[in-house]
Amino acid sequence: MNKQQLKSVMISAVLGFSGSVLAQGNGHWDYSGHQGPEHWGELAPEFSLCASGKNQSPINIAGTTKGELPTLALSYKAAGSEVINNGHTIQVNYQPGSSISLAGHSFELKQFHFHSPSENTLKGKSFPLEAHFVHADEDGHLAVVAVMFEQGDENQELAKAWAQMPKHAGEQAALLDPVDGLALWPKSHEYYRFNGSLTTPPCSEGVTWLVLKKPVSASEQQIRDFTAVMKHPNNRPVQAVNARVIVE
Numbered sequence: 001m002n003k004q005q006l007k008s009v010m011i012s013a014v015l016g017f018s019g020s021v022l023a024q025g026n027g028h029w030d031y032s033g034h035q036g037p038e039h040w041g042e043l044a045p046e047f048s049l050c051a052s053g054k055n056q057s058p059i060n061i062a063g064t065t066k067g068e069l070p071t072l073a074l075s076y077k078a079a080g081s082e083v084i085n086n087g088h089t090i091q092v093n094y095q096p097g098s099s100i101s102l103a104g105h106s107f108e109l110k111q112f113h114f115h116s117p118s119e120n121t122l123k124g125k126s127f128p129l130e131a132h133f134v135h136a137d138e139d140g141h142l143a144v145v146a147v148m149f150e151q152g153d154e155n156q157e158l159a160k161a162w163a164q165m166p167k168h169a170g171e172q173a174a175l176l177d178p179v180d181g182l183a184l185w186p187k188s189h190e191y192y193r194f195n196g197s198l199t200t201p202p203c204s205e206g207v208t209w210l211v212l213k214k215p216v217s218a219s220e221q222q223i224r225d226f227t228a229v230m231k232h233p234n235n236r237p238v239q240a241v242n243a244r245v246i247v248e
């Protein structure tokens, strides 16, 4: 696969543009059974990294190394405009114009989506919900910011998306009240940083992961609303860290 093709696969996989997401047969994958995570690498040639990759996500974040991580500079607008049920997650697509900056390099926010229970774990601790804010630079390199949710007060910003959450795979809705991604972040933007991959096939590597240390809250009902629509857990199990360094 050349660089251009890789870019196309990575962006379509992450942004949910791929028609294969809902297709049966070749390229179909699931979270359990014969098409579950332990079989992803065998389901299609382009999914091979799911089995052979050495920098796979998610991971258990532990044994971190202290580093001089730059402050996460971000410029987000309230521009979550569309909510989609793609059969694997609930995703909010973002209008252009919101970005984060890492060491002077800009990544535009494309979408955010959810996993329950969480995919990454913090020192062995799982959370009931994890949001992934997916950003891409001009060359298609990805930076994902993960935000953990713990059960507590109702989350008012999440409620805007949940109010129009499509119940069935393949459905989408234009949001009447745009969601502000920043309002879903905790006040503290302290983070862990490591290299990883997409957590869904094709499990492409070269993804910069930034996992925020502090969780935000979602109510028991909001967590239940999500799991009821998904009908099953949508978290890939944690993967081997191998030679990677987790910086905090």
Ligand SMILES: [Zn+2]
Binding pocket: 113, 114, 115, 132, 199
């Ligand atoms: Zn995700």
